[in-house]
Amino acid sequence: MGLIRKLKLSWLPSSILLGMFLCWYMLHLIHNTPGRDPDPHIDELKNFPVLFDSSAQLRIIVLTYNRSKSLKRLFDSLLMADYQGERIVLDIWVDRSINGEVHNETVQVANELQFVHGEKNVYVRGQHAGIVNQWLRTWKFSDNPTEICIILEDDLTVSPVFYRWLKSVHTTYKDDDRISGFTLQGVGSIYSGPSALENVNVSKKHLTYLYSMPGSWGFSPKLDQWKEFITWWEKTSLDKSFHPLVPNNLATVWYSENRRQGNAQNIWTMWFIYFNWKFHKYVLYPNIQPKNQGFSNNWQEPGLNHYGHAGLPPTGPLVVKWLPEFDKLSPLPPIVFTNGTILNELNRKITV
Known part of the structure; x- marks a missing residue:
C-alpha cells in the first residue's frame, strides 16, 4: 500500500501538467480551427x-x-x-x-x-x-x-458618373441627420408584408427616397453617422446575448437562419438595419426611372454571403449620362417603409 501511495504521489504533478497542457491545446484548437469567426473587436488596423x-x-x-x-x-x-x-x-x-x-x-x-x-x-x-x-x-x-x-x-461595376452623384447627394443632404448613408444601387426590395421581395416603387417625379434598409452595392457612409454607428456597434456587440433582430422584417428571418447555421458573423448589414430602425435613420436611394437605374451593378457572383453563379447578367441598368436635374435634388425625399408604404414630402401615406 505504501508503494502504491508513493507512485500516486509521484504521478500527481505530471497529471496536473498534462491536464494543463490538454486545456491549453483545446483552447488553441478552438481559436485556430478553420471556419471560426475572427473577433470583430480585435482591430488589426491599430x-x-x-x-x-x-x-x-x-x-x-x-x-x-x-x-x-x-x-x-x-x-x-x-x-x-x-x-x-x-x-x-x-x-x-x-x-x-x-x-x-x-x-x-x-x-x-x-x-x-x-x-x-x-x-x-x-x-x-x-x-x-x-x-x-x-x-x-x-x-x-x-x-x-x-x-x-x-x-x-x-463583384460590382460603377457608373461613369457615380462620383458626381455622390457629390450631389452628400452636398444636398449634409445637414439631414436622418440620413446615415447613401447607396449607388437603383434597386430596393420590400422587406415586410404581402409585397415582400417586390421592388420599391416610388413615383418617377422623385429622384431620391429614404429607406431604412442599407444598399450594399456601393455604400457611401455619412461620416458623422458612420462614427456613431461604429461606436454603437462596438459597444452593443460585446453583449453576446444580444442579437440585432428587427420585428416584422424579412432580413431578421434570414439573419436568424444564418445564426442557427453558424454563419451570422458574415452579415454586417443586420447590425446597420437594427441601428437605422432603433434610431430612426435612413439610407438615401436613387430613383432614376425607367427600370430602377442605378450608379452600380452587382454581377451576382458566388461569395461568402451569396450563392450566385458566375456569368449571370448584372443587376439593373447603369445611369451613364449626367442629367441637369441631378444637380437639383429635392431636400425632402419621400420615406419608404419596409412594407412598401410611402410617406411623401407632405407627410401623407401612399400605399404602393
Missing part, C-alpha cells in the same frame, strides 16, 4: 501600416479576397469614371482565407493596376478578417471632415 491622405476628396475602398477577374472588371469601370480632376485615393483591401492563406493572383492584379486618377494603396490583411471586419474596419477616419468614402465589394 498595428497596420495604413497610409492616410487627408487631402482626399474621395476615398474608394475596394474589398476583395479571391476574385481577381472581378477585381479587374470593377477597376476598369473605376478608370472610366469622371472625377472632375479632384483628389482621389483608391484603397484595395485583400483579405485572407480562414486558414490564413492569401490568393496570390488577386494580390498580383491589385498591385499591377495603374490608377491614373490618384493614389492607389494595396493592403493585404495579416490574418483572416472576414466580411464584418472588412466592412467596418477599413475606413479609418481622417481629419478631413469633407472626405467622401465609397465602399465597394469586388
Whole structure:
C-alpha cells in the first residue's frame, strides 16, 4: 500500500501538467480551427501600416479576397469614371482565407493596376478578417471632415458618373441627420408584408427616397453617422446575448437562419438595419426611372454571403449620362417603409 501511495504521489504533478497542457491545446484548437469567426473587436488596423491622405476628396475602398477577374472588371469601370480632376485615393483591401492563406493572383492584379486618377494603396490583411471586419474596419477616419468614402465589394461595376452623384447627394443632404448613408444601387426590395421581395416603387417625379434598409452595392457612409454607428456597434456587440433582430422584417428571418447555421458573423448589414430602425435613420436611394437605374451593378457572383453563379447578367441598368436635374435634388425625399408604404414630402401615406 505504501508503494502504491508513493507512485500516486509521484504521478500527481505530471497529471496536473498534462491536464494543463490538454486545456491549453483545446483552447488553441478552438481559436485556430478553420471556419471560426475572427473577433470583430480585435482591430488589426491599430498595428497596420495604413497610409492616410487627408487631402482626399474621395476615398474608394475596394474589398476583395479571391476574385481577381472581378477585381479587374470593377477597376476598369473605376478608370472610366469622371472625377472632375479632384483628389482621389483608391484603397484595395485583400483579405485572407480562414486558414490564413492569401490568393496570390488577386494580390498580383491589385498591385499591377495603374490608377491614373490618384493614389492607389494595396493592403493585404495579416490574418483572416472576414466580411464584418472588412466592412467596418477599413475606413479609418481622417481629419478631413469633407472626405467622401465609397465602399465597394469586388463583384460590382460603377457608373461613369457615380462620383458626381455622390457629390450631389452628400452636398444636398449634409445637414439631414436622418440620413446615415447613401447607396449607388437603383434597386430596393420590400422587406415586410404581402409585397415582400417586390421592388420599391416610388413615383418617377422623385429622384431620391429614404429607406431604412442599407444598399450594399456601393455604400457611401455619412461620416458623422458612420462614427456613431461604429461606436454603437462596438459597444452593443460585446453583449453576446444580444442579437440585432428587427420585428416584422424579412432580413431578421434570414439573419436568424444564418445564426442557427453558424454563419451570422458574415452579415454586417443586420447590425446597420437594427441601428437605422432603433434610431430612426435612413439610407438615401436613387430613383432614376425607367427600370430602377442605378450608379452600380452587382454581377451576382458566388461569395461568402451569396450563392450566385458566375456569368449571370448584372443587376439593373447603369445611369451613364449626367442629367441637369441631378444637380437639383429635392431636400425632402419621400420615406419608404419596409412594407412598401410611402410617406411623401407632405407627410401623407401612399400605399404602393
